Amino acid sequence: MTIHRVLILGTGPAGYTAAIYTGRANLAPVVIEGNQPGGQLTLTTEVENFPGFPEGILGPELMDNMRQQAEHFGATFVSGWVTSVDLSQRPFRVVVDESKEYLAESVIISTGASAKMLGIPGEIEMMGRGVSACATCDGFFFRGKAILVVGGGDSAMEEAIFLTKFASEVTIVHRREELRASKVMQDRARQNPKIKWLLNVTPLEVASDGSKVSRLVVKDNQSGEARTIPTEGIFVAIGHTPNTDFLVKQVEIDDRGYIVTKGQSTATSVEGVFACGDVMDAHYRQAITAAGSGCKAAMDVEKFLEECAIHVESTGVTS
Numbered sequence: 001m002t003i004h005r006v007l008i009l010g011t012g013p014a015g016y017t018a019a020i021y022t023g024r025a026n027l028a029p030v031v032i033e034g035n036q037p038g039g040q041l042t043l044t045t046e047v048e049n050f051p052g053f054p055e056g057i058l059g060p061e062l063m064d065n066m067r068q069q070a071e072h073f074g075a076t077f078v079s080g081w082v083t084s085v086d087l088s089q090r091p092f093r094v095v096v097d098e099s100k101e102y103l104a105e106s107v108i109i110s111t112g113a114s115a116k117m118l119g120i121p122g123e124i125e126m127m128g129r130g131v132s133a134c135a136t137c138d139g140f141f142f143r144g145k146a147i148l149v150v151g152g153g154d155s156a157m158e159e160a161i162f163l164t165k166f167a168s169e170v171t172i173v174h175r176r177e178e179l180r181a182s183k184v185m186q187d188r189a190r191q192n193p194k195i196k197w198l199l200n201v202t203p204l205e206v207a208s209d210g211s212k213v214s215r216l217v218v219k220d221n222q223s224g225e226a227r228t229i230p231t232e233g234i235f236v237a238i239g240h241t242p243n244t245d246f247l248v249k250q251v252e253i254d255d256r257g258y259i260v261t262k263g264q265s266t267a268t269s270v271e272g273v274f275a276c277g278d279v280m281d282a283h284y285r286q287a288i289t290a291a292g293s294g295c296k297a298a299m300d301v302e303k304f305l306e307e308c309a310i311h312v313e314s315t316g317v318t319s
Contacts, residue, residue: 001101001102001103003091003103003104003105004028004029004102004103004104004105005022005027005028005029005104005105005106005305006022006027006030006104006105006106006107006108006301006305007029007032007092007102007104007106007108008022008029008030008031008032008075008108009034009082009085009094009107009108009109009110009111010032010033010034010039010109010110010111010112010243010277010279011031011033011034011038011039011067011110012038012039012040012041012063012110012112012277012278012287012290013039013041013063013066013277013287013290013291013294014110014112014276014277014278014279014290014291014297015031015039015110015277015294016031016038016063016066016067016069016070016291016294017066017290017291017292017294017295017298018108018110018276018294018295018297018298018301019031019070019073019075019298020070020073020075020298021294021295021298021299021302022075022108022298022301022302023070023072023073023074024073025298025302026074027301027302027305028074028075028076029070029074029075029076030075030076030077030078030102030104031070031075031077031078032080032081032082032094032096032102033077033078033079033080034080034081034243035081037063037067037077037079038059038060038063038064038067039063039112039277039278040112040114040115040133040134040278041059041060041062041063041287042059042060042063046058046141047062047137047287048140049136049137049286049287049288050062050287050288051288059128062287078096078100078102080096080097080100081096081097082094082095082096082111082246083095083096083097083098083246084098084246085107085246085247085250086250087107087250087251087270087273088250090105090272091103091104091105092104092105092106092107092272092273094107105272105308106272106273106274106301106304106305107272107273107274108266108273108274108275108276108297108298109247109251109259109268109273109274109275109276109279109280110275110276110277110279110294110297111242111243111244111279112242112243112277112278112279113240113241113242113243113258113278113279113282113285114240114241114243115133115134115236115239116236116238116239116240116241117133117238118150118203118236118238120203120204120205120206121204121205121206122205122206122207122208123206123236125206125208126206126208126213126234129208129212129213130206130208130212130213130214130231130233130234131206131213131233131234131235131236132233132234132235132236133235133236133237134235134285135149135159135162135163135237136162136286137286137287138235139162139163139165139166139167140166141233142166142167142232142233143166143167144166144167144168145166145167145168145232145233146167146168146169146171146230146231146232147163147167147169147170147171147231147232147233147234147235148170148173148198148216148229148231148233148234148235149163149170149171149172149173149235150172150173150174150203150234150235150236150237150238151172151173151174151236151237151238152172152174152175152176152178152179152180152181153179153180153181153237153238153239154180154181154182154185155237155238155239156172156174156181156237156238157172157179157181157185157186157188157189158185158237159235159237160172160189160192160195160237161188161192161195163235164192164195167194167233168194169194169196170194170195170196171195171196171197171198171229171231172189172195172196172197172198172199173198173199173201173203173216173218173229174198174199174200174201175200175201175202175203175221176199176200177200198218198229200220200221200222201218201219201220201221202218202219203216203217203218204217204218204219204226205217206234207228212232213231213232213233213234214230214231214232215228215229215230215231216228216229216231216234240278240282240285242256242257242258242259242278242279242280242282244257244258247259250270251268251269251270251273251275252268252269256282258279258280258281258282259275259279259280260280261274261275261280265296265300266280266293266297266300267300271304272304272308274297274300274301274304275297276290276293276294276296276297277290277293277294278290280293281293
């Protein structure tokens with residue numbers, strides 16, 4: 001079997017940037033695209049905060065541009081989902097769709113994190129048309145509008161407070177009477193005059209006017225009655241799940257499922273395996289920071305492979 005210099009697992013801004021840089025370094029990267037090529041940005045309408053686009057750019061267009069740039073520098077793309085890996089020894093072994101096997105001297109993991117969704121009718125259909133899972137990405141589009149934030153943890157409080165910079169009113173919707181957020185975050189939210197509360201209700205359906213979100217249907221958990229809440233935007237803030245299920249017992253992962261990297265680098269607990277983007281970043285989760293970490297991962301890989309080559313040249317022994 002062919003032993004590739006570098007395999008990149010996942011795409012999005014991190015994976016595509018890693019592919020661009022490793023391609024330019026003549027490492028002939030092979031990119032396993034996953035089941036959502038381009039990552040979460042493919043579900044976003046307009047991206048206004050990525051440098052270099054003063055008028056903004058559509059999320060899918062930005063990801064397509066990055067993919068084409070990576071192909072221009074020699075990256076090869078493989079459709080499919082990584083179902084298992086063996087990182088116990090080099091060359092590393094990666095299995096795609098339970099049947100296709102790839103071997104590599106190094107691996108960059110950029111499988112991202114998926115926003116937890118409510119799983120109710122209309123939610124996915126209205127993504128980018130009033131439903132969002134990222135206040136920092138989309139808050140600007142809701143200037144002067146009355147919107148909802150669904151969730152009861154620290155993330156929901158942070159999103160709600162941030163959104164008050166733009167929205168005329170932010171209502172926090174939570175299915176329990178008590179919040180899960182820390183007291184500090186609850187106090188900050190309750191002290192904000194723009195934030196309202198709708199507690200002990202369960203979201204049932206996201207409804208639209210045909211083109212954009214117009215209301216959220218909820219069930220009053222006390223009375224059992226359904227209520228309709230008019231709104232122009234719904235932000236789902238119930239957390240993220242890093243896509244690391246296939247990495248259990250392969251690399252070090254923290255208690256939230258994020259890959260642990262060493263210091264300022266993208267190196268994981270396994271020599272020759274690197275991680276970038278949302279799969280290792282629980283804090284920033286922005287396209288530009290993901291792209292930056294993809295660049296770092298590519299440079300780390302290039303240095304690792306150079307050091308391996310020097311070792312073989314000086315000792316005649318493969319590492």
